[in-house]
Amino acid sequence: MAIVNPNFCAPYPIELGIVRKVMTITDGNFAVTDVNGNLLFKVKEPMFSLSDKRILLDASDTPILTLKENKVSLHDRWQVFRGKSTDQNDLVYTLKRSSMFQLIKPKLDVFLAHNKEMKECDFHVKGSWIDRSSVIYAGKSDVIVAQMHKKHTAQSILIGKSNFSVTVYPNVDYAFIVSLIVILDDINREDSGE
Secondary structure, three states: OOOOOHHHOOOOOEEEEEEEEOOOOOOEEEEEEOOOOOEEEEEEOOOOOOOOEEEEEEOOOOEEEEEEEOOOOOOOOEEEEEOOOOOHHHEEEEEEEOOOOOOOOOOEEEEEOOOOOOOOOOEEEEOOOOOOOOEEEEOOOOOEEEEEEEOOOHHHHHOOEEEEEEEEOOOOOHHHHHHHHHHHHHHHHHHHOO
16 A cells, blocks of 8 residues: 555565654654664754654655644644645645544544545554554554554663654555654654653
């Protein structure tokens, strides 16, 4: 199920390692690697800016997706576009909270660009970000497409990094899954006042 690009789909499960640097002076706080530690993606996030955009880059710094938050939405609405674009013609998907009143375990609905009426979501996300145990499902079903697992070590806590892994199921676009994790992290940081 290619959402971003068929090149980001594999016929077998993909295990991604995600490192979120808590304190960073560089322009990115996410690094996404494969099981061998090879960098697959990073996130460019403006450090001292009022910008509400993040850019998902591949290992060679090519922009894959632009994640743009709608600051005036009550449902934490995000729109995700191809490359560096924010043009509606390049929209890949929209994500929003299922309900405005969710504090501990946000439930998020994802609507692909062709789903303009947004009556039934194409994917939904449930779980606890604090426990790093979120699950991404296809539509409103119980069919799992990806799962996040906590992976803390004493060293990661001391050096200000949060480590976790994500298992992306076969034939699921892992760039799409990574973009959802980045948004989920942002929503969690806003909810916790970071």
